Amino acid sequence: MTVVLNGQSLDLPDYVRTIGSLLTHFHLEKKMIVIEKNGRIVEKPRYAEESVKGGDRIEIVHFVGGG
Amino acid sequence: MLKIGNKTFQSHFLLGTGKFKTLDIQKKAVEASGAEILTFAVRRMNIFKPDQPNFLEQLDLKKYTLLPNTAGSKTAEEAIRTARLAKASGLCDMIKVEIVGDDQTLLPDPFETLKACKVLLNEGFTVLPYVSDDLVLAQRLERVGVHAIMPGASPIGSGQGILNPVQLQMLTETVHVPVIVDAGIGSPADTALAMSLGAQGILLNSAVSRAKDPVKMARAMKLAIEAGRLGFEAGRIPRKAVAVPSSPTEGMSAIDQ
Numbered sequence: 001m002t003v004v005l006n007g008q009s010l011d012l013p014d015y016v017r018t019i020g021s022l023l024t025h026f027h028l029e030k031k032m033i034v035i036e037k038n039g040r041i042v043e044k045p046r047y048a049e050e051s052v053k054g055g056d057r058i059e060i061v062h063f064v065g066g067g
Numbered sequence: 068m069l070k071i072g073n074k075t076f077q078s079h080f081l082l083g084t085g086k087f088k089t090l091d092i093q094k095k096a097v098e099a100s101g102a103e104i105l106t107f108a109v110r111r112m113n114i115f116k117p118d119q120p121n122f123l124e125q126l127d128l129k130k131y132t133l134l135p136n137t138a139g140s141k142t143a144e145e146a147i148r149t150a151r152l153a154k155a156s157g158l159c160d161m162i163k164v165e166i167v168g169d170d171q172t173l174l175p176d177p178f179e180t181l182k183a184c185k186v187l188l189n190e191g192f193t194v195l196p197y198v199s200d201d202l203v204l205a206q207r208l209e210r211v212g213v214h215a216i217m218p219g220a221s222p223i224g225s226g227q228g229i230l231n232p233v234q235l236q237m238l239t240e241t242v243h244v245p246v247i248v249d250a251g252i253g254s255p256a257d258t259a260l261a262m263s264l265g266a267q268g269i270l271l272n273s274a275v276s277r278a279k280d281p282v283k284m285a286r287a288m289k290l291a292i293e294a295g296r297l298g299f300e301a302g303r304i305p306r307k308a309v310a311v312p313s314s315p316t317e318g319m320s321a322i323d324q
Binding site: 066 | 093123133272273
């Protein structure tokens with residue numbers, strides 16, 4: 001399955017079917033991050049059930065230093 | 068005391084977290100500044116390097132209030148999206164609305180800023196817009212309900228200090244929400260001047276993070292903010308065109324001729 005993750009086209013293994021498993025795949029489960037799927041924010045309690053499908057545009061953002 | 072929306076702070080210092088040489092220096096500078104509000108930017112994560120050190124993850128979040136910015140936005144729509152992403156972190160409901168209208172000077176776009184502020188206020192954000200030192204714009208923003216006005220003293224990162232103290236004083240004397248000078252501060256003298264003109268807070272980043280000794284500069288800025296604020300509250304003497312002696316003019320013991 002191919003998704004666009006942070007602007008980059010990526011092939012994901014079959015076991016990635018939800019946002020939760022996507023985070024596990026990239027070892028991001030414990031990170032302070034915010035996720036947007038197809039322009040809509042995915043709230044944390046929904047990570048486990050929110051599906052990831054081919055063609056989805058997913059953004060994973062976090063806080064960095066800034067003024 | 069600085070009151071922004073429903074929150075109160077002892078410190079009038081808001082410190083940016085960009086461009087520090089190391090996380091260790093940054094931590095010490097934050098400590099030395101006494102700042103209770105720290106600004107951040109929202110950016111894409113490098114998902115292939117999730118273990119890159121991140122300052123936020125090393126902070127005691129009970130001690131600090133986070134003020135994410137919408138830096139990088141050029142339209143209200145972009146700023147609103149960034150603000151929503153920041154709020155979805157569950158870490159904060161304050162937002163510094165920063166919408167740049169000119170790439171060269173990084174001066175803010177007043178029209179897009181006003182538009183974004185209206186939407187974000189409706190969504191319950193505590194909104195602090197970065198703006199030029201324009202009095203009428205500040206009044207318009209105050210009328211829609213922003214929680215502070217954050218005029219630039221001079222262009223972002225320029226360190227040119229308070230280019231227009233007259234305009235800044237008019238702002239602090241006119242608007243009823245806190246005026247927080249944001250951008251352009253170069254030295255503790257700039258900071259003290261801004262505070263003594265009635266600013267209720269200073270938001271700066273480069274002046275500390277790019278200083279030769281950021282930790283020492285953080286402390287210098289803290290002291291300058293306190294000095295400036297005290298000076299403002301104490302009330303400076305009016306300027307006079309001529310000298311006025313401080314010592315009695317009568318009762319001089321004269322030499323007998």
